[in-house]
Amino acid sequence: MASSSNAQTPPVITTRILRRLLASGVHYRVERMLERIHPADLGPLLADLTPDEIRTVIDLLFKHHRAAAMLKELPPELLPQIFDAVSDQRVVDLLGRVELDDMLELIEGIPEERAEAVRAMLPDGTREALRKAEIYPPSSAGRAMTTAYTALDEKMTAQEAIDSIRASGDLDESILYLYVVDEERRLKGVVPIRRLVASPPDRPCSDMMITQAISTPPEADQEEVAKLVARYDLLAIPVTDVDGTLLGVITVDDVIDVITEEATEDMYHLAGLQEEDRVFTAPSQSVRKRLPWMLANLATCFAAAWVVGLFQRTIEQQVALAVLLPVVAGMGGNGGIQTLTVITRAIALGEIEFSSGIRAVGKEFLVGMVLGAITGIASAGVIYLWQGDPALGFVIFTAMVATMAIAGLLGATVPLALKGMGQDPALGSGVVVTFFTDAFGFFSFLGIATLMMEQLL
Amino acid sequence: MASSSNAQTPPVITTRILRRLLASGVHYRVERMLERIHPADLGPLLADLTPDEIRTVIDLLFKHHRAAAMLKELPPELLPQIFDAVSDQRVVDLLGRVELDDMLELIEGIPEERAEAVRAMLPDGTREALRKAEIYPPSSAGRAMTTAYTALDEKMTAQEAIDSIRASGDLDESILYLYVVDEERRLKGVVPIRRLVASPPDRPCSDMMITQAISTPPEADQEEVAKLVARYDLLAIPVTDVDGTLLGVITVDDVIDVITEEATEDMYHLAGLQEEDRVFTAPSQSVRKRLPWMLANLATCFAAAWVVGLFQRTIEQQVALAVLLPVVAGMGGNGGIQTLTVITRAIALGEIEFSSGIRAVGKEFLVGMVLGAITGIASAGVIYLWQGDPALGFVIFTAMVATMAIAGLLGATVPLALKGMGQDPALGSGVVVTFFTDAFGFFSFLGIATLMMEQLL
Numbered sequence: 001m002a003s004s005s006n007a008q009t010p011p012v013i014t015t016r017i018l019r020r021l022l023a024s025g026v027h028y029r030v031e032r033m034l035e036r037i038h039p040a041d042l043g044p045l046l047a048d049l050t051p052d053e054i055r056t057v058i059d060l061l062f063k064h065h066r067a068a069a070m071l072k073e074l075p076p077e078l079l080p081q082i083f084d085a086v087s088d089q090r091v092v093d094l095l096g097r098v099e100l101d102d103m104l105e106l107i108e109g110i111p112e113e114r115a116e117a118v119r120a121m122l123p124d125g126t127r128e129a130l131r132k133a134e135i136y137p138p139s140s141a142g143r144a145m146t147t148a149y150t151a152l153d154e155k156m157t158a159q160e161a162i163d164s165i166r167a168s169g170d171l172d173e174s175i176l177y178l179y180v181v182d183e184e185r186r187l188k189g190v191v192p193i194r195r196l197v198a199s200p201p202d203r204p205c206s207d208m209m210i211t212q213a214i215s216t217p218p219e220a221d222q223e224e225v226a227k228l229v230a231r232y233d234l235l236a237i238p239v240t241d242v243d244g245t246l247l248g249v250i251t252v253d254d255v256i257d258v259i260t261e262e263a264t265e266d267m268y269h270l271a272g273l274q275e276e277d278r279v280f281t282a283p284s285q286s287v288r289k290r291l292p293w294m295l296a297n298l299a300t301c302f303a304a305a306w307v308v309g310l311f312q313r314t315i316e317q318q319v320a321l322a323v324l325l326p327v328v329a330g331m332g333g334n335g336g337i338q339t340l341t342v343i344t345r346a347i348a349l350g351e352i353e354f355s356s357g358i359r360a361v362g363k364e365f366l367v368g369m370v371l372g373a374i375t376g377i378a379s380a381g382v383i384y385l386w387q388g389d390p391a392l393g394f395v396i397f398t399a400m401v402a403t404m405a406i407a408g409l410l411g412a413t414v415p416l417a418l419k420g421m422g423q424d425p426a427l428g429s430g431v432v433v434t435f436f437t438d439a440f441g442f443f444s445f446l447g448i449a450t451l452m453m454e455q456l457l
Numbered sequence: 458m459a460s461s462s463n464a465q466t467p468p469v470i471t472t473r474i475l476r477r478l479l480a481s482g483v484h485y486r487v488e489r490m491l492e493r494i495h496p497a498d499l500g501p502l503l504a505d506l507t508p509d510e511i512r513t514v515i516d517l518l519f520k521h522h523r524a525a526a527m528l529k530e531l532p533p534e535l536l537p538q539i540f541d542a543v544s545d546q547r548v549v550d551l552l553g554r555v556e557l558d559d560m561l562e563l564i565e566g567i568p569e570e571r572a573e574a575v576r577a578m579l580p581d582g583t584r585e586a587l588r589k590a591e592i593y594p595p596s597s598a599g600r601a602m603t604t605a606y607t608a609l610d611e612k613m614t615a616q617e618a619i620d621s622i623r624a625s626g627d628l629d630e631s632i633l634y635l636y637v638v639d640e641e642r643r644l645k646g647v648v649p650i651r652r653l654v655a656s657p658p659d660r661p662c663s664d665m666m667i668t669q670a671i672s673t674p675p676e677a678d679q680e681e682v683a684k685l686v687a688r689y690d691l692l693a694i695p696v697t698d699v700d701g702t703l704l705g706v707i708t709v710d711d712v713i714d715v716i717t718e719e720a721t722e723d724m725y726h727l728a729g730l731q732e733e734d735r736v737f738t739a740p741s742q743s744v745r746k747r748l749p750w751m752l753a754n755l756a757t758c759f760a761a762a763w764v765v766g767l768f769q770r771t772i773e774q775q776v777a778l779a780v781l782l783p784v785v786a787g788m789g790g791n792g793g794i795q796t797l798t799v800i801t802r803a804i805a806l807g808e809i810e811f812s813s814g815i816r817a818v819g820k821e822f823l824v825g826m827v828l829g830a831i832t833g834i835a836s837a838g839v840i841y842l843w844q845g846d847p848a849l850g851f852v853i854f855t856a857m858v859a860t861m862a863i864a865g866l867l868g869a870t871v872p873l874a875l876k877g878m879g880q881d882p883a884l885g886s887g888v889v890v891t892f893f894t895d896a897f898g899f900f901s902f903l904g905i906a907t908l909m910m911e912q913l914l
Binding site: 075197200233253257260295319333345352356363 | 472473495497498500501504505532619622623625633650651653654655656657658686687688689690692709710712713714716717720721723724725727728729730734735736737740743744747748751752754755757758759761762765766769772773776777778779780781782783784786787788790791792794795797798799800802803806807808809810812813816817820823824827828831832835836839891895899
């Protein structure tokens with residue numbers, strides 16, 4: 001973007017330059033380049049390299065002890081390739097250098113047989129911590145939390161708290177709240193670090209802390225946690241068990257990742273895609289991931305075709321009807337997807353509940369009917385000019401109103417019903433809405449045409 | 458969600474309870490309820506109330522001086538209704554109580570004529586600050602930044618900095634970095650507050666600060682800013698002009714809102730929706746916002762129908778072809794949307810550049826062809842069983858391979874080309890891809906059928 005040219009951002013290193021340096025074999029220049037790169041910028045670079053080139057880069061990162069910091073920032077779909085290029089011992093070294101939540105993510109990128117071997121080589125303490133975290137369900141708060149937080153006693157004063165942080169020498173900058181706990185490590189309150197700094201030195205923590213702090217249980221889904229953080233503008237959220245014992249903390253940077261992933265998931269599910277099917281996933285993988293949905297879609301297409309087949313005799317008498325089938329299906333499908341998008345997004349953002357859902361269904365039905373009427377009149381006009389048949393225009397107008405109204409009704413009802421049943425409102429709703437809209441559209445269009453056959457030219 | 462039942466979150470207040478209390482007229486109970494509510498929870502409640510009920514709630518909020526804190530958290534589409542219920546003087550009071558970025562957002566919710574009157578009533582200083590911020594383009598960093606940040610001198614020690622924060626008594630907890638500036642207010646470095654606390658008391662700011670801090674110009678689009686914050690795990694980003702002068706700061710809670718809005722925008726644009734068309738937008742508004750796209754879609758549907766019309770004679774001889782049109786269109790359209798979703802999401806997440814784009818186009822073309830071959834064989838089988846015609850099966854197989862390959866090719870090329878031209882890759886690409894895929898699908902299916910007419914039963 002031209003307008004952001006005076007932004008101060010890390011230097012941009014292109015894959016082209018990196019490949020050229022790798023090909024030339026001047027490794028010290030590659031090393032210098034890698035030293036300057038921000039961990040977050042490595043992923044896009046690696047995605048474009050060959051396995052051999054990746055191996056060289058990883059070797060150089062290990063040489064500079066930067067591998068752990070770099071790899072924990074990589075998108076998960078790149079991990080299998082990376083681990084293929086690295087010995088078990090190196091993987092163990094790597095895992096020893098990252099925090100628990102990153103360790104969990106990295107270990108998921110290792111093929112199962114190998115993960116067992118790697119686990120066996122880990123220090124006992126680490127293996128135990130890993131085992132404990134894996135008790136929590138996938139994508140739960142318990143797996144995303146860090147256990148590196150600062151706990152305070154409520155009797156400490158502001159200055160004592162500052163002194164204790166100084167003494168620990170812990171410079172971790174992502175920690176923004178301090179947690180006041182009792183002897184059993186039960187969470188009593190939260191002190192924002194800014195409040196600690198701004199308070200008089202002798203004020204006790206018990207007077208500074210927020211006692212009704214928002215927290216989450218470890219079993220909660222990350223999506224729910226992300227909603228809490230976004231809704232209440234938090235920078236971190238404590239994870240506590242049923243007794244109120246503080247287990248760990250989830251920070252806002254992880255929440256941003258969850259929000260981004262959830263948005264991807266919603267878009268993907270609406271289109272019938274699986275999350276792991278990314279832009280640079282191997283073609284064979286993408287085919288395998290898309291095939292089940294494609295076959296389901298094929299079945300519904302044939303079902304819609306069967307509806308058309310019911311009217312084969314009508315079409316034989318009036319081939320113009322066949323020509324107009326794409327108009328009915330195209331408009332109905334489009335209306336359905338629009339409503340579906342509005343409703344699934346509202347559900348994802350928590351803007352709609354079951355009670356207000358009924359109002360939304362009514363609105364979408366009405367909007368569909370009005371849009372169907374307007375586009376139906378336009379269609380009738382076009383058909384009169386094209387085919388010179390006013391009766392055919394009337395048929396398409398009626399079919400359009402009915403189809404668009406149904407598209408609005410189903411586009412709103414299906415995701416709300418899925419949500420009500422505790423299912424993902426985006427998953428599969430596209431295929432259901434499109435099928436019923438198509439089938440109903442064909443049935444109404446060809447059915448009305450059959451009834452009006454004598455009026456058609 | 459049952460599993461998060463032990464989460465500590467603000468008490469849930471339902472619309473039903475609120476309405477009942479409002480109807481009963483016992484305002485002191487409504488007041489008590491509103492006192493307990495978190496500002497972020499008000500929006501969903503208000504969305505379900507009648508204008509009269511909203512008026513009562515707003516009156517009570519003003520009575521308790523909570524209106525400003527509450528209203529700045531509301532979704533923008535609710536603002537016009539709220540302002541309708543409030544006098545100009547109250548709007549002015551309200552604007553005086555919020556920060557500049559919130560003021561800009563609130564003022565956008567006031568109808569233009571009235572906004573002029575309200576502006577005239579604002580204190581000179583506020584009006585001037587507002588005018589200055591409005592120089593920056595909509596959705597730019599300059600409009601989203603807060604000017605309430607803490608500046609330090611590089612010669613200050615850690616303890617002096619802490620003392621100066623204490624003296625200011627400023628408890629704003631969202632401030633996480635302190636900004637070191639020179640006499641001209643040029644940004645020299647950034648001190649994370651945690652680092653300030655953990656450093657020895659006599660260490661000067663110049664030794665603690667990050668000098669190569671990532672920053673953004675005020676003209677940068679909020680989307681670009683959000684990407685920087687997400688990518689580098691920042692908690693706030695300074696906004697600086699070309700001279701490096703510190704203008705303001707954008708905090709991570711605003712960034713989360715931008716990320717959420719951008720995801721909504723992408724989903725909406727893929728479906729041909731406008732952002733303002735939300736679940737509870739008035740039906741008349743929704744119709745008006747969807748109509749242009751619906752008419753564009755109608756035009757492409759008729760263009761596709763015209764392609765079918767070219768083969769009217771072929772269909773007259775073989776009505777089974779008309780029956781199968783929904784299969785060709787449905788599968789091609791679906792394949793196109795899947796590829797489109799993968800590519801636009803990869804563009805939005807910065808996972809793909811123009812160079813790697815060519816590889817992505819090749820991959821999607823290949824994946825489309827393979828999926829077309831598999832579903833084509835399945836279709837040929839179904840048709841043989843249904844219609845008993847092996848030649849018709851061959852026609853659909855060939856058309857399916859060709860259509861799905863084109864769907865992959867266009868689904869990848871169109872958004873990348875739009876991005877290359879500096880356009881929104883999601884906007885309009887759905888209609889273009891669907892049209893060409895449909896038209897090509899009908900042309901190949903009916904064209905091959907025409908050529909093979911003698912072989913068809």
